[in-house]
Amino acid sequence: MKQIAIAALAARHALHARGEALARAVFYLAILLILSRLWHALGAPSSYVWYVALTEWVVLAMPLLSLDIEDDIRRGDIAYRIARPVSYLWTKVAEGFGSGLVRLFLIGGAGGAAAWILTGTPPPRGVLLSLPLATLSFFLLVLWQAAIGLMAFWIGDTQPLFWIWQKLFFFLGGLLFPLEVYPEWLQRAAQFTPFAPLLHGWARLAFAPDPAVAARTALLLLGWGVALVAFLSWLYRRALAVLDVNGG
Amino acid sequence: MRYLGALLLTNLKASVALRGAFWARAVFMALNNVIMLVLWLLFFRHYGDVRGWRAVDTVTIYAVAASAFGIAVVLGHGVNDLARRIHEGGLDAFLTQPKDVLLQCVASKSEASGWGDLFSGVVLFAVAGFLAPATLPICLVTAVSGAAIFLSWNVMFHSLAFWLGDTTSVSRQAWHFLILFSLYPSTIFGGWLKLLLFTALPAGFIGYLPVDLLHRFSWGTLLAVLGAAAAYVALAALVFRLGLRRYQSGSRFA
Numbered sequence: 093m094k095q096i097a098i099a100a101l102a103a104r105h106a107l108h109a110r111g112e113a114l115a116r117a118v119f120y121l122a123i124l125l126i127l128s129r130l131w132h133a134l135g136a137p138s139s140y141v142w143y144v145a146l147t148e149w150v151v152l153a154m155p156l157l158s159l160d161i162e163d164d165i166r167r168g169d170i171a172y173r174i175a176r177p178v179s180y181l182w183t184k185v186a187e188g189f190g191s192g193l194v195r196l197f198l199i200g201g202a203g204g205a206a207a208w209i210l211t212g213t214p215p216p217r218g219v220l221l222s223l224p225l226a227t228l229s230f231f232l233l234v235l236w237q238a239a240i241g242l243m244a245f246w247i248g249d250t251q252p253l254f255w256i257w258q259k260l261f262f263f264l265g266g267l268l269f270p271l272e273v274y275p276e277w278l279q280r281a282a283q284f285t286p287f288a289p290l291l292h293g294w295a296r297l298a299f300a301p302d303p304a305v306a307a308r309t310a311l312l313l314l315g316w317g318v319a320l321v322a323f324l325s326w327l328y329r330r331a332l333a334v335l336d337v338n339g340g
Numbered sequence: 341m342r343y344l345g346a347l348l349l350t351n352l353k354a355s356v357a358l359r360g361a362f363w364a365r366a367v368f369m370a371l372n373n374v375i376m377l378v379l380w381l382l383f384f385r386h387y388g389d390v391r392g393w394r395a396v397d398t399v400t401i402y403a404v405a406a407s408a409f410g411i412a413v414v415l416g417h418g419v420n421d422l423a424r425r426i427h428e429g430g431l432d433a434f435l436t437q438p439k440d441v442l443l444q445c446v447a448s449k450s451e452a453s454g455w456g457d458l459f460s461g462v463v464l465f466a467v468a469g470f471l472a473p474a475t476l477p478i479c480l481v482t483a484v485s486g487a488a489i490f491l492s493w494n495v496m497f498h499s500l501a502f503w504l505g506d507t508t509s510v511s512r513q514a515w516h517f518l519i520l521f522s523l524y525p526s527t528i529f530g531g532w533l534k535l536l537l538f539t540a541l542p543a544g545f546i547g548y549l550p551v552d553l554l555h556r557f558s559w560g561t562l563l564a565v566l567g568a569a570a571a572y573v574a575l576a577a578l579v580f581r582l583g584l585r586r587y588q589s590g591s592r593f594a
Contacts, residue, residue: 115513122517129528133390249361252368252453259375268379273386 099190106191117202120152128210138211145207146295153195157188161241181328188234218297225294235320245331266292286316351450362452369456393525400468404550407461408486410454416491418448422498427506482550485569492576502583522547
């Protein structure tokens with residue numbers, strides 16, 4: 093498939109963009125330092141720091157695909173990009189996923205070492221179980237970003253939409269604090285949103301490795317993934333119709 | 341001052357001209373802050389306090405930081421282009437004007453989302469109970485001094501472009517660092533980390549000291565907040581001035 097070759101090429105590019113990976117890694121370490129101090133002040137077990145190390149890892153490796161797509165639409169570059177014999181949308185998704193995977197690898201090592209040093213404990217066994225789910229979740233995040241980027245066809249500036257999506261994702265996904273910190277009604281409500289499985293679903297395995305929880309989360313992620321792919325395809329078709337009418 | 345006022349008014353008109361985008365950015369930024377604050381309120385509902393730091397302290401720190409950040413980006417969003425302008429020789433247009441180069445460059449752009457920050461900051465000051473006649477001047481002082489530190493910090497990092505080339509991404513990172521460290525309970529930091537937050541990374545003067553000032557007013561703390569803001573402004577102006585001597589024109593008028 094062409095998209096695999098495109099993802100591989102984007103991954104090679106990302107390997108050379110060491111400055112960007114370094115900047116993200118430094119920010120990741122700062123967040124880990126702060127949150128480890130917070131959990132330490134509360135006397136929480138080290139698994140809380142490992143939880144945050146996992147959630148922040150995926151978030152900080154995320155490509156800014158929505159901005160990239162918005163730029164293409166604003167500048168009109170999309171008009172000649174869609175003329176290529178490969179889908180613009182899935183090319184962008186493949187690029188985002190390829191470059192993001194490299195960043196996951198690069199900053200993951202730094203974060204893992206930092207969490208180990210900060211907690212003084214090795215990664216809990218559940219962390220290993222959560223790694224494949226983290227990668228799947230990362231792919232879904234790339235799809236979300238592509239969907240937000242495509243909204244530029246209708247709203248022009250997607251930044252405000254991105255802020256709200258990002259904060260809902262942080263909040264209902266349990267980025268900074270596990271969902272167990274929330275009142276029970278909110279924990280239950282969060283499970284009905286696409287955000288909870290994206291982070292908390294698999295990062296909670298840091299507290300206790302449970303294959304049943306891992307399997308349930310994998311199914312949920314796959315279900316949301318299928319829904320997102322269908323939504324993206326529909327959105328892209330509508331966007332192309334807008335482009336046909338209004339021009340690039 | 342009249343020149344600065346006119347410049348700001350022009351920028352404001354420019355950002356309000358795109359009415360839809362202006363309101364979307366301002367409203368969604370305010371909502372953005374509300375979501376993050378609710379997250380913290382739920383945290384404090386669960387844990388009570390963090391070594392004596394309570395929910396009201398976090399509301400106050402968000403009020404100060406959001407107002408300061410809002411003022412900084414509404415009045416001085418041009419600072420974000422400073423490193424690129426220096427690197428590409430883009431200061432030429434400002435050098436030909438009979439006004440201060442740094443001031444012109446910093447005030448050359450305004451960010452609409454800053455109004456959302458400013459609005460949420462004012463609301464949060466009210467929620468924390470500080471919009472009373474006795475504490476209103478302190479709210480103003482902390483917001484303005486915080487904005488001055490935010491901008492000075494950014495000017496210093498962007499001015500490194502005079503020596504190091506385009507430092508835009510490093511400056512953006514430094515800006516994010518300052519925001520990040522300004523919003524967490526100060527009681528979790530101790531020793532060298534606390535020292536760092538009152539020296540190299542002035543987050544302590546944006547969040548922690550102002551919160552302390554609002555809760556327990558003292559002339560000493562007020563002087564420390566104002567002194568830190570003045571010192572950072574002076575340092576930023578000095579770094580920019582030293583760098584400007586090395587500036588090479590982009591030959592845009594040749």
